[in-house]
Amino acid sequence: MFAEAISGGYSTKAQAPVTEQAEEASIIATDRIHKREGHNPRRIRSKSKMSDLRESIRDKGVIQPILVRPHPQIDGEYELVAGETRLLLSREVGRTEIPALIKHLTDEEMLDYAATENIQRIDMSPVDAGLAAQALLAQGKDKEEVCRIMGWTPAFFDGRIQLTHCCDEVSQALVDEKIALGHAQLLSSLRETSQKNALQAILEKNLTVDQLSKIISGMALTLKAAAFDLTDCQTCPHNSNTQTSLFADSKSLGKARCLNKECFNKKNQNHLDSVKADLSESFHRVAFTSELAAGTTTVIVESGTYGVGEEQATACQSCEHYGATIDNTLGSRAAVTKNVCFNLPCHTNKVQEHKNLIATDKAPATDNSDKPATQVDTATSEAKATETTDNSASAAKSKAAAKPAKKPEVAKSAIPRKIVDLHHQVHRTAAAAHVYEDDKTALIISVLSMMSDANVEPDKKPQGWPMNLTGENRAKAAAMLDTLSMEQLTTMQRRIAAKVMQKAKSSFGGENEKDAFGSVAVWVAKSREVDLTKHFTMDSEYLEPFTKPMATQRLKDSGFAEAYDKEHGEKAFAKLAAGKKGDLIKAVKDSPFDFAGYLPEGLKLKA
Structure with missing residues (x-):
């Protein structure tokens, strides 16, 4: 059946596009609408505007419909997408129904709609805009994507993101128009305690933005706030204390100020850059707090309410989103936070998977599917309880929580992009060598290439045949063609070649494991069990893009560490690995060790 279908006639007729589901307007009971915790970009609201809106809803009801989607877990219920203020105030004044637009949205689309709906409202404050962008970033979107969704320039984005570092008191003061946007931007560079103190001074003394800027500039030059070593500053002529004493002590440095702003800023930045460079040897991503x-x-x-488990915590160290942050706010002295995850959606999933695993391990053998789960974290249970009071919703959640949990999958290792590309070139080189010797594989690739270039496909497509031959779909089609005989493939090749002569349409791809030709190369190397060791040898240049811990692990796995100890003495490699990454790479470059036959993680292909 497959042979008949695949070797039949071909059609180039385009498929009809999928139409988007239309939205539906309806009046919905307020108790059937559920909020998702942390979904609403808005956090700070103007007290006066809230009061006016409350009275308007009490008098006339909600005029502009809110946006909801069918609840993904509870039949007949809805999940709020946008319009939380209108919903909360409606409940507060006793209204039991609210006009709503119902739209079928994915989780990602839900967040996009919430952000854009809020940003397009006239009363959207700068703080709300920053929080909307913050929510999108927390879902894994990058700066470019957020700017596209919001319609912002990169400079405008930076300004709004800066406001997310304001404490609640500063944000509320800005929304209530007690301070200007310039005040808030200046205060956002301070630690929370300093923000609160400075805000009080602004309100009491009616400080202008310029006056506040001068005060903060003076604070920035206080030696006590410096991140760098102050030894040289004790006798520096630009130290304010040296004007009254030639022998400044450590205590006086706490009150001293630097009178050379250029020197102070340069030393401070050099220290921050040095800390970042050192951390970059052991972490995949290092960022200053002001950048986030x-x-x-x-x-x-590993454990606790937000624990991911021992196995996952170890695996996270090889993830591209694993890193560290450096606090560069005024007075923080470049405080470092390690073991940081920059991918909140992934982290949330891993935490939930770990909780499910613990709940399954503790659950009794008897069927408790109709009883509330007791192993769920107490804080999480209380939070969920406040989200909905509907009995059916609680029952549905309890029932789902009691189901056996699947053991969480360990995150994949985040091999540097340069190494991934190098690995792929080895895959392609190995595949090319095999194709040169294997007639059937060469025929399959040529048939697929012609089909793609001519934009033709079977009229009677066999079950499972991909919609197109782009990207990894071509590898899927290659596996299906591999079930045909050489005679059938040869016949197909001639039929397609004849059609190609009538219709030529070239398409080109890149050179990585996801593009059309690259995916086939991976398929060849994997399905034909090609010997990759003939096409790869690890060396110092290969190790350079890795962090020091990852390079160290690969040198241990390959046998280099053991050989190094034999040549230089016991624990010589451990001492080398504890030093600078450059010394480690140089040792590999200078060593006669033969890495032949070793394949590192990421290069091996599992069937």
């Missing part, structure tokens, strides 16, 4: 939206990172821990 507040609340878009988290610390990885």
Whole structure:
């Protein structure tokens, strides 16, 4: 059946596009609408505007419909997408129904709609805009994507993200128009305690933005706030204390100020850059806190409410989103936070998977599917309880929580992009060598290439045949063609070649494991069990893009560490690995060790 279908006639007729589901307007009971915790970009609201809106809803009801989607877990219920303020105030004044637009949305689309709906509203404050962007970043979107969704320039993005570092008191003061945007931007560079103190001074003394800027500039030059070593500053002529004493002590440095702003800033930045460079040897990503939206990172821990488990915590160390942050706010003295995750959606999933695993391990053997789960974290249970009071919703959640949990999958190792590309070139080189010797594989690739270039496909497509031959779909089609005989393939090749002569349409791809030709190369290397060791040898240049811990592990796995100890003495490699990454790479470069036959993680292909 497959042979008949695949070797039949071909059609180039385009498929009809999938139409988007239309939205539906309806009046919905307020108790059937559920909020998702942390979904609403808005956090700070103007007290006066809230009061006016409350009275308007009490008098006339909600005029502009809110946006909801069918609840993904509870039949007949809805999940709020946008319009939380209108929903909360409606409940507060006793209204039991609210106009709503119902739209079928994915989780990602839900967040996009919430952000854009809020940003397009006239009363969207700068703080709300920053929080909307923060929510999008927390879902894994990058700066470019957020700017596209919001319609912002990169400079405008930076300004709004800066406001996410304001404490709640500063944000509320800005929304209530007690301070200007310039005040808030200046205060966002301070630690929370300093922000609160400075805000009080602004309100009491009616400080202008310029006056506040001068005060903060003076604070920035206080030697006590410096991140760098102050030894040289004790007798520096630009130290304010040396004007009254030639022998400044450590205590006086706490009150001293630097009178050379250029020197101070240079030393401070050099120290920050040095700390970042050192951390970059052991972490995949290192960022200053000022570069990040507040609340878009988290610390990885093994146990507790937000634990991911011992196995996953170890695996996270090889993830591209694993790193460290450096606090560069005024007075923080470059405080470092390690074991940071920069991918909150992934971290949330790993935490939940770990909780499910613990709940399954503790659950009794008897069927408790109709009883509330007791192993769920107490804080999480309380939070969920406040989200909905509907009995059916609680029952549905309890029932789902009691189901056996699947053991969480360990995150994949985040091999540097340069290494991934190098690995792929080995895959392609090995595949090319095999294809040169194997007639059937060469025929399959030529048939697929012609089909793609001519944009033709079977009229009677066999079950499972991909919709197109782009990207990894071509490898899938190659596996299906591999079930045909050489005679059938040869016949197909001639039929397609004849059609190609009538219709030529070339397409080109890149050179990585995901593009059309690259995916086939991976398929050849994997399915034909090609010997990759003939096409790869590890050396110092290969190890350079890795962090020091990852390079060290590969040198241990390959046998280099053991050989190094034999040549230089016991624990010589451990001492080498504890030093600078450059010395480690140089030792590999200078060593006669033969890495032949070793394949590192990421290069091996499993069937």
